Structures are given as structure tokens and as C-alpha cells.
Amino acid sequence: MPALSPDLVPVRNERLSWRVLEGEALILFPEAGTLHRLNETGTCVWQHVDGERSVESIVALLIDEYDVTTDEASISVAAFVADLTDAGLLATRQ
Amino acid sequence: MAPLSILEEVGVIARSHRIPYHVLLELTYGCNLRCVMCYNPTHEAVGELSLEEYVGLFDELARLGTVQLTLTGGEVLARRDFWDIARAARDRHFALRIFTNGTRVTPEIAQRFADLAPLSVEVSLYGATAATHDAVTARGGSFVSTLEGIRNLRAAGVRVVTKTLLTQLNKHEVDDTLALVDALDVRFKGFDPVVFETHAGDDGPLALRVAADEVARLVPWHLHVTEDLACGDDEPMCGAAHDFVSITPHGEVYPCLSMRIPMGNIRDRSFEEIWTAPHHEVDRVRSATWGQLSTCGGCDARGVCQRCPGLAHHEDGDVLGPSSTHCELSFARLDDMTGDPHV
Ligand SMILES: C[S@@+](CC[C@H](N)C(=O)[O-])C[C@H]1O[C@@H](n2cnc3c(N)ncnc32)[C@H](O)[C@@H]1O
Ligand code: SF4
Ligand code: SF4
Numbered sequence: 001m002p003a004l005s006p007d008l009v010p011v012r013n014e015r016l017s018w019r020v021l022e023g024e025a026l027i028l029f030p031e032a033g034t035l036h037r038l039n040e041t042g043t044c045v046w047q048h049v050d051g052e053r054s055v056e057s058i059v060a061l062l063i064d065e066y067d068v069t070t071d072e073a074s075i076s077v078a079a080f081v082a083d084l085t086d087a088g089l090l091a092t093r094q
Numbered sequence: 095m096a097p098l099s100i101l102e103e104v105g106v107i108a109r110s111h112r113i114p115y116h117v118l119l120e121l122t123y124g125c126n127l128r129c130v131m132c133y134n135p136t137h138e139a140v141g142e143l144s145l146e147e148y149v150g151l152f153d154e155l156a157r158l159g160t161v162q163l164t165l166t167g168g169e170v171l172a173r174r175d176f177w178d179i180a181r182a183a184r185d186r187h188f189a190l191r192i193f194t195n196g197t198r199v200t201p202e203i204a205q206r207f208a209d210l211a212p213l214s215v216e217v218s219l220y221g222a223t224a225a226t227h228d229a230v231t232a233r234g235g236s237f238v239s240t241l242e243g244i245r246n247l248r249a250a251g252v253r254v255v256t257k258t259l260l261t262q263l264n265k266h267e268v269d270d271t272l273a274l275v276d277a278l279d280v281r282f283k284g285f286d287p288v289v290f291e292t293h294a295g296d297d298g299p300l301a302l303r304v305a306a307d308e309v310a311r312l313v314p315w316h317l318h319v320t321e322d323l324a325c326g327d328d329e330p331m332c333g334a335a336h337d338f339v340s341i342t343p344h345g346e347v348y349p350c351l352s353m354r355i356p357m358g359n360i361r362d363r364s365f366e367e368i369w370t371a372p373h374h375e376v377d378r379v380r381s382a383t384w385g386q387l388s389t390c391g392g393c394d395a396r397g398v399c400q401r402c403p404g405l406a407h408h409e410d411g412d413v414l415g416p417s418s419t420h421c422e423l424s425f426a427r428l429d430d431m432t433g434d435p436h437v
Contacts, residue, residue, distance in 0.1 A: 014211075015211035016187070016211075017161065017162075017187050017188060017189030017190075017211075017213075018187050019156070019159055019160070019161045019187060020159075021104065021107055021108070021111075021113065021159050021161075022107055022111060026100075026104055026161060028161070028189050028213070030189065030211060030212065030213045030214075030253070031211065035100045035101060036100070037100050037103070037104070
């Protein structure tokens with residue numbers, strides 16, 4: 001997977017509905033007719049996406065909260081952003 | 095469409111943790127139409143919860159895990175602050191389903207609905223002709239403006255769902271209504287034959303009910319079903335007060351629109367207190383599964399029955415017992431399917 005630029009800012013699609021239920025985010029995308037459920041780490045990243053934080057600062061927050069190395073956190077955030085972008089749940093801007 | 099397993103999983107989570115997953119809010123009783131069978135106790139918009147009260151409620155519901163809000167009335171567009179309420183709900187990421195009579199939906203209003211990214215906007219249609227529809231709504235011109243509203247919503251890309259309450263006034267237009275819905279290219283939820291009395295206790299609307307055998311004859315089974323029928327032995331009897339709840343414009347909480355067991359008023363106590371407080375009758379509703387229902391559990395017509403515990407409570411006195419309205423409908427349906435009158 002190509003490395004994700006640490007300066008990119010992920011932004012949530014505003015047309016989604018979502019809620020964290022029992023520690024895991026449930027995301028409804030009515031126009032695509034899809035429903036997604038994130039695991040605990042994904043949910044943590046999702047909640048840190050606020051349209052202001054860069055990938056780099058989200059990675060830093062993840063390292064603070066979980067016992068993971070910088071590499072592990074970077075890889076999982078990059079994969080998360082790529083997957084959710086494909087599903088139309090996120091966009092990224094510089 | 096979504097893999098069902100996620101929905102099922104979420105349903106199980108919601109029920110096992112008693113999350114009010116879906117909340118129906120009657121925002122107002124005000125309405126520009128005067129449908130002859132309308133169950134609302136009044137058409138007056140007085141003493142309603144304010145925008146601020148809704149915002150407080152939304153914060154609480156978001157914290158408790160509510161995912162879906164149904165906004166209904168009365169006519170939601172009769173509230174001047176409807177868009178502020180809807181926006182406050184979307185800012186808190188609720189999924190919205192909105193009921194409207196459609197008469198005031200100009201292209202601009204349709205675009206505002208589209209901007210809310212709703213799950214659907216549901217519009218009631220009472221027939222295929224102005225004469226029939228307007229006889230139900232008691233307002234001339236409503237058929238034309240409702241159709242215009244539906245077209246505007248479609249043009250704005252909104253998922254429109256139509257539905258028809260079947261009454262003596264429109265039963266002769268079943269086929270034509272289907273053709274109209276087809277031409278409009280919108281989803282049709284079904285013909286609902288269960289007219290109930292008003293929430294003020296006036297049974298006038300019941301005179302408009304269509305007899306059960308006529309319903310079975312006129313309405314094909316797949317168009318009679320308005321909600322999913324889940325009636326396995328281990329399945330909850332219904333979602334009322336389980337993962338679903340309904341709140342009137344004045345803040346009164348009920349397990350469902352059609353289950354008139356008062357749970358409390360959010361102007362007196364927080365919603366969370368009302369939702370979690372022990373309540374003898376509501377707790378019976380919550381814990382019941384189909385298999386535990388003494389009469390319905392072993393009933394032959396269970397597979398075609400849309401039994402409503404609210405109606406069972408109201409008409410027959412026991413939330414866990416049969417509902418005579420549904421017994422009539424279901425046995426007539428069985429007879430129609432088997433060609434064998436039930437004795
Ligand atoms: C009260 S209306 C509110 C939303 C909107 N004004 C509309 O008419 O669709 C909600 C639904 O209740 C149905 N309804 C009205 N009176 C009823 C009654 N007495 N029994 C059963 N359903 C009824 C209407 O047909 C409508 O589909
Ligand atoms: S449009 Fe809806 S709320 Fe208004 S009178 Fe008709 S059923 Fe009642
Ligand atoms: S309500 Fe009547 S028809 Fe329906 S399951 Fe119960 S007994 Fe059978």
C-alpha cells in the first residue's frame with residue numbers, strides 16, 4: 001500500500017449517520033445503501049477524525065491510547081483511511 | 095443492500111443493552127389537512143416541545159445510543175422551526191426518516207430534505223384520483239399538491255416511500271393506486287388496513303375500516319405487509335419500549351404510537367430516567383417473546399399475522415393476548431390463501 005502523506009486531513013462524509021454502540025461505531029450510508037461496523041481501533045480513529053486533525057496527529061493519538069509502535073499505528077491508520085475512502089465514508093484534503 | 099448480519103447484530107445489541115435504537119417524535123399536531131380518520135387528538139399546535147427542549151433530548155438520545163429518529167406529526171412542515179430541529183438532529187448524526195403529507199414540498203423544500211440525507215421521506219397517498227384522495231384529506235387540491243411534492247422530492251434525489259391507509263373511501267382504487275405509484279417511480283410500502291381510533295378516544299375512524307375478508311380479497315398479501323414479520327419463538331414480541339419508543343409533541347413518552355401506556359413526560363423527568371425506570375406493564379412488553387404468548391404462540395395464523403400488542407392492549411385489554419382486529423385480518427388472509435373458510 002502506498003504510504004499516506006502524514007499531512008493529509010481525513011474528513012467524514014457529512015451525509016452519513018453514525019453512532020458508537022458498545023464501543024463500536026455503526027455507520028449508515030443511506031445513499032449507498034450500506035451499513036458498516038468498525039472495530040474498537042477503527043472506532044477510535046473514526047472519533048478522532050474531525051476534519052482538522054492530520055493523519056500524523058491521529059497516529060500520535062493512537063500511540064497514546066494503545067500499546068503500539070509508530071509503524072504499527074501508521075500502517076493501521078493508512079489502511080483505515082484507504083478502506084473508508086473506498087467505501088465513500090471519508091475524503092481527504094491537504 | 096447492507097449485509098443483514100450487521101443489522102441483526104445491531105438489533106441484538108440494542109435489545110440486550112436496552113438501547114432506544116429508534117425513537118419516533120411527533121413534532122406537532124398542527125396540520126394543514128383534516129384527514130377524516132386522523133388519529134391525532136387535535137390539529138392544534140399548542141404547548142409543543144421547543145427547539146431547545148429537542149436539542150436537550152437529542153443530546154441525551156445520542157448518549158444513550160439512539161441511531162434512528164422518525165419525525166412525524168401532524169405535519170412536520172407546519173412547524174416554523176422544523177428545519178432547525180432537523181438540522182440539530184443531523185448535527186448529532188441521527189439517521190432520519192420523515193413523514194409528511196407532501197402538500198407543501200416545493201422544489202426548494204425538496205432540496206432542503208435532500209440536504210438532510212434522510213433514510214427516506216414517507217408520503218401518504220390515499221388513492222389514485224383527486225376525488226378520492228381529497229375526500230380522505232377533506233382538503234380540495236391536496237391530491238395535486240401531494241403528487242407535486244412527491245415529484246419534487248424525486249427530482250431532488252430523495253428516497254420517497256409512499257403508503258396508503260385502506261379505508262371505505264379508497265378501497266375501490268387499490269389497482270389504480272398501484273399503477274400511480276409505479277408511474278411516479280417511488281417505493282410503495284403497502285396498504286395498511288388497520289384504522290384505529292383517535293388518541294383522544296374517539297372511535298369515529300373505525301367506521302371507515304374495510305372488512306377483513308374484503309381486505310384479503312382486495313389487497314395482495316405482499317402489499318398488506320407494512321413491516322417485517324418476525325415471529326420466531328425466541329423473537330421479541332415487538333420493539334415497543336425494547337429498542338423503540340415514541341414521544342408526543344408535549345413530551346409524553348409511550349412504548350409506541352399505538353401502545354398508549356404512559357411512561358412519563360420528559361418535561362418532568364429526564365428521558366433516561368423514564369426509559370430505565372421499572373414499569374410493571376412496560377416491563378411485561380419488553381420481556382415477552384412470541385413463544386411465550388399463550389394464545390398467539392400456538393396460533394395457526396401466526397405466519398400471516400401482524401399482531402400489534404398496542405391494539406391487543408387497547409381493544410382486548412392484554413398486551414400479551416390476541417388482538418381481535420388482527421385475528422380477523424389474519425384468519426381471513428389464511429382463508430383467502432387456502433380457499434378454505436376458517437371454522
Ligand atoms: C398522522 S400521519 C402524520 C404524518 C403526515 N401528516 C401524513 O399524513 O403522512 C401518519 C400516518 O398515520 C396514518 N393515520 C392517520 N390516521 C390514522 C388512523 N386513525 N389509523 C391508522 N393510521 C392512521 C396516516 O395515513 C399517515 O400515514
Ligand atoms: S396529513 Fe397526516 S397529520 Fe394531517 S390530518 Fe392527515 S393524517 Fe393527520
Ligand atoms: S393476534 Fe390472533 S391471529 Fe394473530 S397470532 Fe394472535 S391469535 Fe393468531
